[in-house]
Amino acid sequence: MTTLAISLVGDARPVRSDPSIKSAAMIAVAAALAMAGSSRAAGGSVLHALRGSHQYPHSYNEFAARGKKTKISEHKLMNARRRMTAEASTTGKQWLQAIRADSLPVHDATRIEHNGSCIAIFNLAGKFHATAGVCTHAHAFLSEGYIDGQTIECPLHQGLFHIPTGTPLSPPVTERLKTYETKVMDGYVHVLVEGGE
Known part of the structure; x- marks a missing residue:
């Protein structure tokens, strides 16, 4: 033996x-x-x-490298989510995807409803602005008013507002309109609204 x-x-x-x-x-x-x-x-x-002397088809290091890449990707995603959450909690605001940018012609307006609030969106020479959608004097939708340059005329009592700032320009309106920050991203107009709005 x-x-x-x-x-x-x-x-x-x-x-x-x-x-x-x-x-x-x-x-x-x-x-x-x-x-x-x-x-x-x-x-x-x-x-x-x-x-x-035996050569395995896959080495341990190859699988370890794959696992490491997966962990790194998950880590980056978690960090991005944390940053978004931290930003929202700090500012108390969030970006709302409102309308397609190409759906609103120049010198025209539309309105959207969000959590019970009416928001008017204006296209002034290719730049988008957003304000409260209802006149501060009486209940009328400003998106149905007449746009002249950077002003909007209320369709009910013809009071004028400056669209970029919301400033009242002529009687009978005296109270300023609330305005919103906007941006265009991925072909959509986004409006910065309050977290609870």
Whole structure:
């Protein structure tokens, strides 16, 4: 039996290129050494030498690198969410996607409803402005009024407001209109509203 073990070890060199044959050789060598009374350490060293020549199709480092990339992407996403949450909690405001920018012609107006509030959106020479949608004097929708330059005339009592600032310009209106910051992003007009608005 000892002779058989020596023969197998001697034949280990040519079978290194074939993993299936090498696995059979590993089992035979371990059995032979155990029956011959060899120490566990000796058998382990032979098996370790045989295992070392085997090339696995995927290395551990490859899977580790994939996992690391996934973790980095998730980390960046979590940080972006934290920044958005922190900004919203600090300012108490949020950007509302209102209308498509190309849906409102120049020198025209429209209105939207958001959480019970009416907001008028104006296109003045390609620049978008937003104000409270109802006249401060009487209940009339300013989006139905007449636009002249940067002013809007209330359709009910013909009071004038300066659209960019909301300033009242002629009687009977005396109370300023609330205005909103706007921006165009991804083809949409966004309006900056209060968090609870």
